[in-house]
Amino acid sequence: MAQSAKNTSPALNFKTSYAPAPESVSAASIKEQYQLFINGKFEKPLSKKYFATINPATEQKIATVAEAGIADVDKAVKAARNAFNGVWGKMPAKERAKYIFRMARMIQERAREFAIIESLDGGKPIRESRDIDVPLAANHFFYYAGWADKLNYASPNRNPLPLGVAGQIIPWNFPLLMAAWKIAPALACGNTVVLKPAETTPLTALKLAELIQDCDLPAGVVNIITGAGATGAALVNHPDIDKIAFTGSTEVGKIIQRATAATHKKLTLELGGKAANIIFEDAPIDQAVEGIINGIYFNQGHVCCAGSRLFVQESVYKEVLQKLKDRIATLIVGNPLDKNTDIGAINSKQQLQTIQKYIAIGKKEGAEMFESSCDLPGKGYFCRPTLFTNVAQSSRIAQEEIFGPVLAIQTFRTDDEVIEKANNTPYGLSAGVWTNKGSRIFNITTRLRAGVVWANTYNKFDPVSPFGGYKESGFGREGGLHGLSAYLK
């Protein structure tokens, strides 16, 4: 047969839809109302105030949660102090380890429930909460349980001592995982804890409180109090806190640093980022494209180390962009509880508005926008995976942290140029380098001013690997051997 009309420009059609495959919510038990977890018991707040936590995919209320006032914070800190002086600080390290191991195992046992609630409350796809957040959280407890009786080996020729009471404030992007990052090393080092989860995502931390109760951890060793900024401020300003560990925005981080300046309080901050993900022409292109996707669209882009600035060497720019657009066309945005969902709901209305504001800024700045053509659910806070090309280094979308599924793409010609551009940011949390050349990996990674640099991969986490930033991305390291020193004298 003669060939029919000549195929003009090759294009691929990825439009598809799968039958729904939702994880069942009934496998998780959620109470209508949650109290503060203080001294091993769930207690009604002295403030008498409650707030609602919303499912961002449906905009419906899931539960109401107690709001801790100054008196509640004080009560929690006192409970932690008593537990430190009375039990935990004196307990032999290997006994401490047993409790932490028990917590790790129980997280694994309840993994499905944690995953469901994490997706319900925070909007992240069940694929991620099931395969990444929850297993990693359990691994953190396992890892630091192992350190508890080996602290002398971690800091040779010193006698490592716990700090006392640690106040910990965590963000809404990885609620359970951040709780694990904070609690596990603190307990392993012999500290007691007052933890405040974010106000939009308190539920998995409260489920963790139930787990802590069930594993018979001595009362007051871990206290979990819910609330918003005011609660956090009360915790930071409490005079009997020995250590503040904060993960969140740079803006709040600066306030905390001012508040703790000239006090005895030790401080670690893990703040924002605007990471450069750099694709060289000799990179494994198809895998790099996958790395770009994992870098910016993982967890709806709500990742402080997200690869939100993409630098592509000009000689492969067209190819990378084409492949990136094709890959975006296959991403499924929708119900976070559906096992096929790649990108879930934006965490809150407020965050969605922030993202939309930046998208508008990007357009106004003259950058060219491309977004997935996928359908969005009628209700809930959703945002299509979006990218901008023709972005200038001076554009706000290339300078400021958006914390959403929005990628700013720039091109470069030489190694020096890209290093200069990549480092030209107030942040310095993470970066990615893609090249098949080993020597180039070493050269580039040593010149990037970022705490975490991935080579030929992106957004990989492990309890053994320290994590933390340079510059306005904060200081102190979490994870690994380094993570211990934040909780030891």
Place this chain on the structure above:
Amino acid sequence: MSAVTAFLPDFRNTPQIDHVGVEERAARFTKRSIKAETKVNGLKLALNMIDLTTLEGKDTDGKVKQLCYKAMHLHDAYPGLPTVAAICVYPSMVAVAKKALEGSGIKVASVATAFPSGQSSRDVKIRDTKFAVQQGADEIDMVISRGKFLQGEYNFVYDEIVAVKEACGTARLKVILETGELVTYDNVRRASEIAMYAGADFIKTSTGKIQPAATMPVTLVMLEAIRDFYYKTGKKIAMKPAGGISKAKAALHYLVMVQETLGNDWLNNKWFRFGASSLANDVLMQLEKERTGVYQAANYFSID
């Protein structure tokens, strides 16, 4: 039809493959949860993409005839099932299969070119191919000279494919890379390009005689090569993973991979095939489970 280009592809433009990354990507396809009507449609599509294969020294006319009947009547208890795409046999069995399948629309594919090792002279390979075509083969599954490829003699491999393609006439040519012998993904990618530029209609992973045969990462590397070739030339190349795919669930994962790498246009048996002998019955078993709600014992499905 003649080859697309007269020369070897320019390997400087061939992307490198990072094996960690490609294996992670391949694993991600298996995370798709295929349920309800999507599953039934996928399973029927998979059946329709099977090249039902028997490649044994002990094959006889009788065995091939039985297999042909099975190809046309996969499971008559389930009304409205599609047939498989093709029967794949040795050249000596082509005439038998052709006759048995007459009027069914099912293609006859024949392996050729001193299958499975390819260790013979070019002349023998061409005659082998021509014999299969004369016997009535609609499709020819050739093997590349892996030894020459590993020696770096890409021109030899390329020329050989061009020559076999010419001997095929109108029969569609499947080029078997035997990825289990090429070992690295970079080699697989390179061999895929040589085959496509030399005029292959299909690229195919394996003979089924070497382990490992088809794997998801290897197939992904080849699908990506097909996509890049399509973008460069506008010409579509078909894909056939063969050997080692025996479960319905795995077949669905492959279909997801094809969909997300090449799009919907490749989701039919002109552009995608499974080379398999035992896949069909597992697919049938799953289809019956979806239809009746219960699993049936293997004995309820004819073996060939």
